[in-house]
Amino acid sequence: MTASGQFEEIDFDVEEALALVKEGGAPVPDDSGSTGASRPVPSPAPAAGSRKDTAEQHTEHHTATPWQRARAIAGRAPRRPDTAVSVTLDAALGLVLAAPLAALSDLPSFDTSAMDGWAVAGPGPWDVRAEGVLAGHAQPQRLTDGEAVRIATGARIPQDTSAVIRSEHGRTDEKERLYATRDVVHGQDIRPRGQECRAGDPLLPPGTLVTPAVLGLAAAAGYDTVAALPRPRAEILVLGDELLTEGLPHDGLIRDALGPMLPSWLRALGAEVIAVRRLGDDAEALRKALRRSDADLIVTTGGTAAGPVDHVHPILRRLGAELLVDGVQVRPGHPMLLARLKENQHLVGLPGNPLAAVSGLLTLAEPLLRTLAGRAAPEPYTLPLQDSVHGHPYDTRLVPVVLRGERAAPLHYNGPAMLRGIAVADALAVVPPGGARPGQELEILDLPWAMAGIEVCFT
Numbered sequence: 001m002t003a004s005g006q007f008e009e010i011d012f013d014v015e016e017a018l019a020l021v022k023e024g025g026a027p028v029p030d031d032s033g034s035t036g037a038s039r040p041v042p043s044p045a046p047a048a049g050s051r052k053d054t055a056e057q058h059t060e061h062h063t064a065t066p067w068q069r070a071r072a073i074a075g076r077a078p079r080r081p082d083t084a085v086s087v088t089l090d091a092a093l094g095l096v097l098a099a100p101l102a103a104l105s106d107l108p109s110f111d112t113s114a115m116d117g118w119a120v121a122g123p124g125p126w127d128v129r130a131e132g133v134l135a136g137h138a139q140p141q142r143l144t145d146g147e148a149v150r151i152a153t154g155a156r157i158p159q160d161t162s163a164v165i166r167s168e169h170g171r172t173d174e175k176e177r178l179y180a181t182r183d184v185v186h187g188q189d190i191r192p193r194g195q196e197c198r199a200g201d202p203l204l205p206p207g208t209l210v211t212p213a214v215l216g217l218a219a220a221a222g223y224d225t226v227a228a229l230p231r232p233r234a235e236i237l238v239l240g241d242e243l244l245t246e247g248l249p250h251d252g253l254i255r256d257a258l259g260p261m262l263p264s265w266l267r268a269l270g271a272e273v274i275a276v277r278r279l280g281d282d283a284e285a286l287r288k289a290l291r292r293s294d295a296d297l298i299v300t301t302g303g304t305a306a307g308p309v310d311h312v313h314p315i316l317r318r319l320g321a322e323l324l325v326d327g328v329q330v331r332p333g334h335p336m337l338l339a340r341l342k343e344n345q346h347l348v349g350l351p352g353n354p355l356a357a358v359s360g361l362l363t364l365a366e367p368l369l370r371t372l373a374g375r376a377a378p379e380p381y382t383l384p385l386q387d388s389v390h391g392h393p394y395d396t397r398l399v400p401v402v403l404r405g406e407r408a409a410p411l412h413y414n415g416p417a418m419l420r421g422i423a424v425a426d427a428l429a430v431v432p433p434g435g436a437r438p439g440q441e442l443e444i445l446d447l448p449w450a451m452a453g454i455e456v457c458f459t
């Protein structure tokens, strides 16, 4: 069935009909000179004479967004307001704090011994008490001058203690009298209550990424749950009749490489993947899936070009979606697209060629998910290139590289349909139009397991 055949056969609902009526005359959102790419989805094949601006629309349709600008547009997606959730510590890793983390108690919450040894009072030698003090025990009896008590690291300091002597810096005689083998400084090896913070002290601002260390700090400061921004919810729609989910390729059919790859890739970028659906090349199934989805981000694979079964553009148009990015000046992956389906719902259309899809993930999905999850952009960095890389005459290239010492070595097997290069890569190098020579500094995009690997392990 052709795309246009499907177009006529399927029934319209009111919103879709309105979207079509508005087509060509739909309001072009004010991009304030910032995106230069925000526009209604143009018709792939407008009827002759139906629009005066056909030629202009056609030209615009083929105006791809520069790579940096496409990333910036994706990174400006508005977050749902007031979406903070209370999350138990074991589920908070990789999220971003939605509220300041203030200490719920003093840290430490009591004067505590920093070392195993003796707590002593006054000048030595000291009589050592029969019973020692261990961590987690109730408040020990106060010391009197000339008295010592064996004490464990983390145990409560008895009142009137003047110092702690480490076990290796003291010796006892047969009468249990303690002698210091080094000078004793008043207060040594005692961690006073509130040394790190007082109850109410601000510890971390909102927007902090919850790392393993943040979980430890939150627990130490008395938290069972934290207020965090939820993971953006992503749904994956895999398009293509030619895809097999198991076994060897045969008879023109190929294995689906994206269905197995995308969920963990999106998780690594901070998303919660709520569904993976295989829709074949069925325009109506795509339309229904888009209408039904309540995901924050829908990722489609394939069908972005202008072939007879490339349904993404026509269906977005039918649904009245707003194309924010329609093609990007990047290789591979130039047919990638970003659309707003409705308020707080975006679609990233990844090209079907697998490395082109990776390029789309890092160009559009990464900044979008980062913004939705409230995470800050990583600090950009460059590395010198080890060997020369051919460039595209006009477009940016993303080339898989391994990081060797202080250099980025480009990998072979970097064609749009190939995954051999990226499978052993540490990162992608951003190659400017025209190419790059050995020693040239190139921007490096880390792969998400290097950038935010904690999410990969824990979701």
Ligand SMILES: Nc1nc2c(c(=O)[nH]1)N[C@H]1C(S)=C(S)[C@@H](COP(=O)(O)OP(=O)(O)OC[C@H]3O[C@@H](n4cnc5c(N)ncnc54)[C@H](O)[C@@H]3O)O[C@H]1N2
Pocket: 238, 239, 240, 242, 243, 254, 255, 256, 257, 258, 259, 301, 302, 303, 304, 305, 306, 307, 310, 333, 334, 335, 350, 351, 352, 353, 354, 356, 416
């Ligand atoms: N006339 C033109 N044709 C094409 C152009 C162009 O500019 N003009 N661009 C080419 C480029 S570049 C790409 S990339 C593709 C993008 O095509 P689609 O997004 O429509 O993707 P498909 O046609 O569905 O598939 C392309 C290719 O990838 C294979 N594929 C698809 N899905 C998967 C999957 N899940 N796992 C593995 N491989 C997949 C599919 O079989 C095709 O071989 O368009 C070019 N054409």
Ligand code: MOO
Pocket: 330, 331, 332, 333, 334, 335, 351, 353, 356, 416, 417
């Ligand atoms: O996106 Mo295509 O080559 O650039 O595969």
